[in-house]
Amino acid sequence: MNAQKKTTIILSVIFLIIFLVMIVNISLNFRHYGIKSVEDKALVISDLIKHSLTSHMVNGTIDKRDFFLEQIKNSSHIKDLWLVRSPALIKQYGGGLQGEHAKDEIDKVVIAKGEAKKVVSEDIYFNNTFRMTIPYKATNDAKINCLKCHDAKEGDTLGAISIIIDINDIKTMGMQTVIDIAMVAFAVLLLIQLLTGKLLKPYMVIFESMRSVVTRANQGDYSGRVKEIGSKESIEVAMLINVLMEKFENILDEIEKKIDIFLSHKRVNKSKDPLNDVKSTISQLSDIYKFRRTIEHDIGIEDIYNRLVSVFKTKLNIETFTIIECNTTHKSTKVIYNSHRLHCGVLEDGCRADRASVIVDSCQFDGICKSFKQDPKTPNNYICLPYSISNDFDIIVSIVTQTQEEYERIHTIIHFIDDYIDSAKTEFISKKLMQQLKEQSLRDPLTNLYNRKYLEEYINQAMIDHQKNATRYGVLMADIDYFKMINDKYGHDVGDNALKIIAKVLSDSVTSQDLAARYGGEEFIVILKDCDRAKLLEVAQKIRTEFAKQKIKTASGLTFTKTISIGAALLPDEAPNFWKVIKLADVALYDAKNAGRDRVEMFDATKARDENFDVEY
Numbered sequence: 001m002n003a004q005k006k007t008t009i010i011l012s013v014i015f016l017i018i019f020l021v022m023i024v025n026i027s028l029n030f031r032h033y034g035i036k037s038v039e040d041k042a043l044v045i046s047d048l049i050k051h052s053l054t055s056h057m058v059n060g061t062i063d064k065r066d067f068f069l070e071q072i073k074n075s076s077h078i079k080d081l082w083l084v085r086s087p088a089l090i091k092q093y094g095g096g097l098q099g100e101h102a103k104d105e106i107d108k109v110v111i112a113k114g115e116a117k118k119v120v121s122e123d124i125y126f127n128n129t130f131r132m133t134i135p136y137k138a139t140n141d142a143k144i145n146c147l148k149c150h151d152a153k154e155g156d157t158l159g160a161i162s163i164i165i166d167i168n169d170i171k172t173m174g175m176q177t178v179i180d181i182a183m184v185a186f187a188v189l190l191l192i193q194l195l196t197g198k199l200l201k202p203y204m205v206i207f208e209s210m211r212s213v214v215t216r217a218n219q220g221d222y223s224g225r226v227k228e229i230g231s232k233e234s235i236e237v238a239m240l241i242n243v244l245m246e247k248f249e250n251i252l253d254e255i256e257k258k259i260d261i262f263l264s265h266k267r268v269n270k271s272k273d274p275l276n277d278v279k280s281t282i283s284q285l286s287d288i289y290k291f292r293r294t295i296e297h298d299i300g301i302e303d304i305y306n307r308l309v310s311v312f313k314t315k316l317n318i319e320t321f322t323i324i325e326c327n328t329t330h331k332s333t334k335v336i337y338n339s340h341r342l343h344c345g346v347l348e349d350g351c352r353a354d355r356a357s358v359i360v361d362s363c364q365f366d367g368i369c370k371s372f373k374q375d376p377k378t379p380n381n382y383i384c385l386p387y388s389i390s391n392d393f394d395i396i397v398s399i400v401t402q403t404q405e406e407y408e409r410i411h412t413i414i415h416f417i418d419d420y421i422d423s424a425k426t427e428f429i430s431k432k433l434m435q436q437l438k439e440q441s442l443r444d445p446l447t448n449l450y451n452r453k454y455l456e457e458y459i460n461q462a463m464i465d466h467q468k469n470a471t472r473y474g475v476l477m478a479d480i481d482y483f484k485m486i487n488d489k490y491g492h493d494v495g496d497n498a499l500k501i502i503a504k505v506l507s508d509s510v511t512s513q514d515l516a517a518r519y520g521g522e523e524f525i526v527i528l529k530d531c532d533r534a535k536l537l538e539v540a541q542k543i544r545t546e547f548a549k550q551k552i553k554t555a556s557g558l559t560f561t562k563t564i565s566i567g568a569a570l571l572p573d574e575a576p577n578f579w580k581v582i583k584l585a586d587v588a589l590y591d592a593k594n595a596g597r598d599r600v601e602m603f604d605a606t607k608a609r610d611e612n613f614d615v616e617y
Contacts, residue, residue, distance in 0.1 A: 217245070309323070362381045478589070
C-alpha cells in the first residue's frame with residue numbers, strides 16, 4: 001500500500017471517528033436538554049397544582065379541585081396526572097374523592113423518603129414518556145402554615161403528585177435535528193477530506209517517489225530520481241534530492257573506475273551495491289598501504305617474508321601454505337616458510353608453477369604436479385601461485401586445502417594475495433639487492449668464499465655461542481704448496497684457477513653450519529661447529545686428498561696437480577679465545593710446511609715451545 005492510499009485511509013478513519021463522536025455528543029446533549037426541559041415543565045405543573053390546592057383549602061373549596069386537575073391533565077403532552085396522600089393525611093382526612101392512595105412502588109418510595117423521583121421510559125415504538133413524582137411537604141411560614149390544618153410537623157411529607165409527560169415529539173424533533181446536523185457535519189468533513197487529499201496528494205507522490213528512490217539506492221541502484229511535481233517548495237526539494245543523487249552516482253562511478261588502478265586485479269564478483277564494493281576496496285587498499293609502509297622500514301628481506309606470513313594467517317585466514325624462493329640465475333630453490341610439513345618435492349624436483357609461470361591448480365588436471373606428495377587417505381587440493389619479482393627472483397606461494405569449501409574460498413581471495421605481493425615487489429627487489437650487495441661485500445670475488453670481513457662477524461657470533469652453550473669449534477688453516485711457482489710458471493690466470501678449485505673443494509667438504517673462507521692470498525680457513533679432534537682431522541684429510549686429485553689446466557691445455565698443507569687447532573682445547581686458536585692453527589700449518597708439505601698437522605703446544613713459538617694465552 002502506497003503512502004497516498006494509506007494517508008487517505010487514515011484521514012477517513014479520523015474523520016469518521018470525529019463524526020461519530022460529534023453525533024453521539026450532540027445526541028446525548030439533545031436528550032439531556034429535552035429531558036431537562038420536560039423535568040422543568042413537570043416542576044412548574046407541580047408547583048401550580050400545589051399552590052392551587054392550597055388556595056382551595058384556604059377558601060374552603062377543596063372539594064372543587066377535580067375540575068382544575070382535569071384541566072391540567074388534559075393539557076398538551078400531559079399523558080397522566082394523579083395525587084397521592086400520605087398515610088398520615090389519609091388517617092386525618094381519609095382517602096379523598098378519587099382514592100388518592102399510592103398507585104405503585106414509586107409513589108410509596110417518594111412518600112416514604114420525601115424525595116422526588118424521575119423515570120424515563122423509551123422504546124423503539126415511540127412510546128416514550130417521562131414520569132416525575134414530586135413530594136409535597138408541610139411548611140410553616142408567614143404566607144402558608146400547613147400545620148394549622150394538618151396534624152404534621154414542618155418538613156413532613158403530606159403527599160405527592162405524579163405526572164407522566166409524552167416526550168415522543170421532543171425525541172422526534174431531537175432526532176431530526178441530530179440528523180440535520182449530522183448531514184451538514186458529514187458534508188463539511190467530506191469537503192475537508194477532499195481538500196486535504198487534494199493538498200496532500202503532491203506531497204504524497206513526492207514522498208512515495210523518494211521512498212522508491214531510497215529503496216533502490218539501498219539495493220545498490222543509485223539511478224532513481226524523485227518526481228518533480230506539486231508546489232514550488234516540493235519541486236525544489238525534489239530537485240535538490242535529484243542533484244544530490246546524481247552527484248553521488250557520478251562520484252561513485254568515478255571512484256570505482258579509478259580505484260582499480262591501485263589493485264593488481266579488477267573485481268570480478270561484484271556485489272549488488274557498488275558502495276559496498278568501494279568500501280571493501282578502500283579497506284583493502286588501506287590494509288595494503290599500511291603493509292607497504294611497514295615493510296619500507298624493515299631491515300631485511302626476511303622481515304618482509306615474516307610480514308607476508310602474518311598477513312596470510314591473520315587477515316586471509318590461510319592455514320596450510322608454503323612460501324618458496326626461486327633463483328632462476330643460479331637454478332636454486334629455497335623454502336622460506338612452511339606452516340606444517342612440506343607437501344611437495346620442490347627442493348628435489350623443482351616447481352612446475354615456477355617453470356611454467358602459471359597457476360598450478362590440482363583441479364585443473366588429475367596429478368598435474370608430479371612433485372606434490374598426495375596422501376591417499378586424506379586427499380588435498382592445492383594451488384600454487386607464481387610471482388615474478390625480478391629477472392632472476394621468483395616467489396611461489398603454495399596453498400593446501402583440506403575441504404572443498406576452503407578450496408573455493410581460496411580462489412575468491414587470490415586477488416588479495418596478488419595485491420600484497422605486488423605491493424611488496426619494490427621492497428623485495430630493493431632488499432634483495434641490498435642482500436646481494438652485502439653478500440658480495442662479504443665474499444671473495446675470485447673464489448666466492450666468504451672473506452676476512454665476514455670471518456670477523458662469524459667469529460664474534462661463534463664466540464657468543466661458545467660462551468653461552470659451550471659449543472666446541474675446530475679451525476683448519478690450509479695453504480697450497482708452492483703456490484708462487486704456479487704463478488711464475490703458468491701465469492696468474494692458472495694460479496687463480498687453482499684458488500677456485502681449492503675453494504670448491506673446501507665448500508664441498510663442509511656442511512651448512514660450517515664456514516669456509518679465504519683468509520688471504522693462497523691461505524684459506526675452515527671453521528667446523530660442534531667439532532672434536534677426530535672430526536677435525538677427518539675433514540682435514542678429506543680436503544687434502546680431494547685437492548690432490550684435482551686437475552689444474554694450463555693455458556696450453558696441459559694439466560697438473562698440486563698439494564696443500566693444513567694446520568688444525570681446537571676451541572677451547574688449545575685456547576679459550578677464537579683468534580688465538582686461529583693463530584695456533586696457523587702455527588700448525590707452519591709445522592706442516594716444515595715437515596715436508598702435503599700433510600695435516602694438529603697443533604702441538606710442546607713442539608711449539610721447542611721451536612720458540614709464543615703460545616702464551
